[in-house]
Amino acid sequence: MTNVATWDAETDSCDVGSLSIHRIVDLESVPFAANMIYPEAVLTEMRELSSLLGTHHFDQNSFDLLLSFHTFLMRNDKYTILVDLCCGNDKDRPTRPAWHQRKGPFLENLATADVAPEDVDFVMCTHLHADHVGWNTRLVDGAWQPTFPNAQYLFAEKEFNHWQLEHEKxxxxxxxxxxYIDSVLPVMASGQAQLVASNHQIASGIHMEAAYGHTPGNIIIHIEDTDSHVILCGDAIHHPVQLIHPEWSTNFCSDPEQSRATRMAFLSDYADTQTAILPAHFQAPDYGRIERDGKSFRLAGH
Ligand SMILES: [Zn+2]
Structure with a gap:
């Protein structure tokens, strides 16, 4: 690798060879109490980490963690691909007020990037948590329908099978x-879903890789061309505090031990390389290379 795919804060995008990657926002700056996500987190340390990692990652009064919920739009002259479909509109999520009965401008944001729902060829979800499948469907005449009528939705078979079994119980x-009922099953019913292996190759230079632990079938997505490499790493890492504490798994991880091992191997593998990482919940514009810093890590340039 000779080139680093550099995130352009102004256009909220980067290029990997002929493929462009844009961030399409559903929600930003959503506060979560740090210990609601990470059992080991304590407030005094969050205050210190805010000045180290960047004040845009923390609420400056409560020192809650701020999370972004965005989709990565990948495009070249052959394909239009969406990865991780955020929270969606009109969904009943009474225990998650920020996600409940939303009327957000996600499709308008997609239109601003010159993409209509009909244009999308592939939809991928790194895993099937509620904040990664929301825009898979939209409410039409009182029924949930796939938002992207011409898209093939690729779900990792291992991930789908796990939640399907939970649903059947x-x-x-x-x-x-x-x-699962409002954003995954309608896609299955439409015939637009394809269950794939965790190492599935979507197109030349785009392939999945298993990154189990956050959920049983969690995957990450590699985008490569001859001289650059980007990884859409979903929730393998949630928030920059895990660069300082790579050993911290979340309260939402199916298997915290496996999640920890996956994340630590991932960060070790790509620190001090030319690979750029694009997590699903980091606030803009902190997508890029990572460096080792003793036992911890940091975003390059920070
Ligand atoms: Zn998530």
């Missing part, structure tokens, strides 16, 4: 805050 239970 108790079909009336609102697993994943209800998102």
């Amino acid at each position: 108790n079909p009336t239970e609102q697993i994943l805050y209800g998102s």
Whole structure:
């Protein structure tokens, strides 16, 4: 690798060879109490980490962690691909007020990037948590329908099978805050879903890789051309505090031990390389190379 795919804060995008990657925002700067996400987090340390990692990652009064919920739009002259579909509109999420019955401008944001729902060829979700599948569907005449009528939705088979089994155990239970029923099953029913291996190659230079632990079938997505490499790493790392504390798994990880091992191997593998990482919840514009810093890591240039 000779080139680093550099994130352009102004256009909210980067290029990997002939492929462009844009960030399409559903929600930004959503506060979460640090210990709601990370059991080990304490407030005094969050205050210190805010000045180290950047004040845009923390609420400056409460020192809650701020998270972005965005989709990565990838485009070249052959394909239009969306990765991780955020929270969605009109979804009933009474225990998650920020996600509940939203009327957000996500599709307008996509239109600003010159993409209509009909243009999308592939939709991928790194995993099937509610904040990664929301825009898979939209409410039309009182029914949930796939938002992207011409898209093939690629779900890792291992991930789908896990949640399908949970659903079959108790079909009336609102697993994943209800998102399995309103944002995954309608796609299956439409015939637009394809269940794929965790190392599936989507197109030349775009392939999935297993990154289990956050969920049982969690994957990350590599985008490569001859001289640059980007990884859409989903929730393998949630927030920059995990660069300082790579050993911290979240309260939402299915298997915290496996999640920790996956994240530590991932950060070790790519620190001090030319690979840029694009996590699903980091606030803009902190997408890029990572460097080792003793036992911890940091975003290059910070
Ligand atoms: Zn997430």
